[in-house]
Amino acid sequence: MTKSPGLRHGPVVPQLESLLRERIRQGRWKSGERLPSEVRLAAELGVGRSTVREAVRLLAHDGWLVVRHGSGTFVADPPPSAGEDGDLRGLLRRARVLEAFEVRRALEVEAARLAAARIRPEDVEELRALLHGRQERLGGDPAAFVDADLGFHRAVVDLAGNAVLSGLYATVQPVLRAALVELVVHETDLPDMSYAHADLLTALAHGDADGAIAATVEHLDAVITLVRSGEGGR
Structure with a gap:
C-alpha cells in the first residue's frame, strides 16, 4: 500500500490527523458535512483502516469531528477555530x-x-x-x-x-x-x-x-x- 504524498515515513496516525484537520480548516468538508467512509479515506490516502479510525478518534476527542454510530463521521458544527486550539x-x-x-x-x-x-x-x-x-x-x-x-x-x-x-x-x-x-x-x-x-x-x-x-x-x-x-x- 502506497502512502499519500502528504505523508512521510514514520508513525502515520499523527500525520494523518494533521492532514485531516488541515482539510477541514481549508473547507474541504464544511461544518456538519459527513466525511467519506473509513474505507474510502483509507484507499484515497494509502493507509490502513485502523490508521484512519485512530486519527478520527483523536480529532473527535478534540472536538473537530462527531462520530454518530450507524450514520457516519461528521465535521463538528462549528469545528474549533484556530484560536481554540492552543491547549x-x-x-x-x-x-x-x-x-x-x-x-x-x-x-x-x-x-x-x-x-x-x-x-x-x-x-x-x-x-x-x-x-x-x-x-x-x-x-x-x-x-x-x-x-x-x-x-x-x-x-x-x-x-x-x-x-x-x-x-x-x-x-x-x-x-x-x-x-x-x-x-x-x-x-x-x-x-x-x-x-x-x-x-x-x-x-x-x-x-x-x-x-x-x-x-x-x-x-x-x-x-x-x-x-x-x-x-x-x-
Missing part, C-alpha cells in the same frame, strides 16, 4: 512524535525515581500482574498490546505519588498510544524490550531508584532512537 493536548498532537517521546522519557525517569522510594508490597504485585498482561499480548493485536504496555507504565507513574506528574503523563498518553500502535504495526525491527520492563519491576520491588532509572532509560532510549530514525533524524 496542551492539541499542541502535543501537532508536535513531532519524537518530542512527545522525549517528554515521556523525562516524566517516566522521574516517576521511576519517586516510585522506588514509595512503592509498597501490594503495589509490586499489581505491577507484576500488569506486566504479565503486557507479556501475554506481545505479538498479538497491536492496539491491545500498546494499551497493556502503557497501562504498566502509567501505573509506575501513578506510584510516584505526584498528581502533577500523573496529570502531565495523562496529557501525553494519547499521542504516545497512536505512535506506538503505528510502530508495532509497521516497524519490522522493533526491539523487544521485555527484559527492561522486568528489570524495572525488579528494581522497584527492591526500592532501587538507580536501577529503576537505568531500566527506564534503556527502554525509552531504544524507542526514541527508532522514532528518530523514522523521522529522518529531525
Whole structure:
C-alpha cells in the first residue's frame, strides 16, 4: 500500500490527523458535512483502516469531528477555530512524535525515581500482574498490546505519588498510544524490550531508584532512537 504524498515515513496516525484537520480548516468538508467512509479515506490516502479510525478518534476527542454510530463521521458544527486550539493536548498532537517521546522519557525517569522510594508490597504485585498482561499480548493485536504496555507504565507513574506528574503523563498518553500502535504495526525491527520492563519491576520491588532509572532509560532510549530514525533524524 502506497502512502499519500502528504505523508512521510514514520508513525502515520499523527500525520494523518494533521492532514485531516488541515482539510477541514481549508473547507474541504464544511461544518456538519459527513466525511467519506473509513474505507474510502483509507484507499484515497494509502493507509490502513485502523490508521484512519485512530486519527478520527483523536480529532473527535478534540472536538473537530462527531462520530454518530450507524450514520457516519461528521465535521463538528462549528469545528474549533484556530484560536481554540492552543491547549496542551492539541499542541502535543501537532508536535513531532519524537518530542512527545522525549517528554515521556523525562516524566517516566522521574516517576521511576519517586516510585522506588514509595512503592509498597501490594503495589509490586499489581505491577507484576500488569506486566504479565503486557507479556501475554506481545505479538498479538497491536492496539491491545500498546494499551497493556502503557497501562504498566502509567501505573509506575501513578506510584510516584505526584498528581502533577500523573496529570502531565495523562496529557501525553494519547499521542504516545497512536505512535506506538503505528510502530508495532509497521516497524519490522522493533526491539523487544521485555527484559527492561522486568528489570524495572525488579528494581522497584527492591526500592532501587538507580536501577529503576537505568531500566527506564534503556527502554525509552531504544524507542526514541527508532522514532528518530523514522523521522529522518529531525
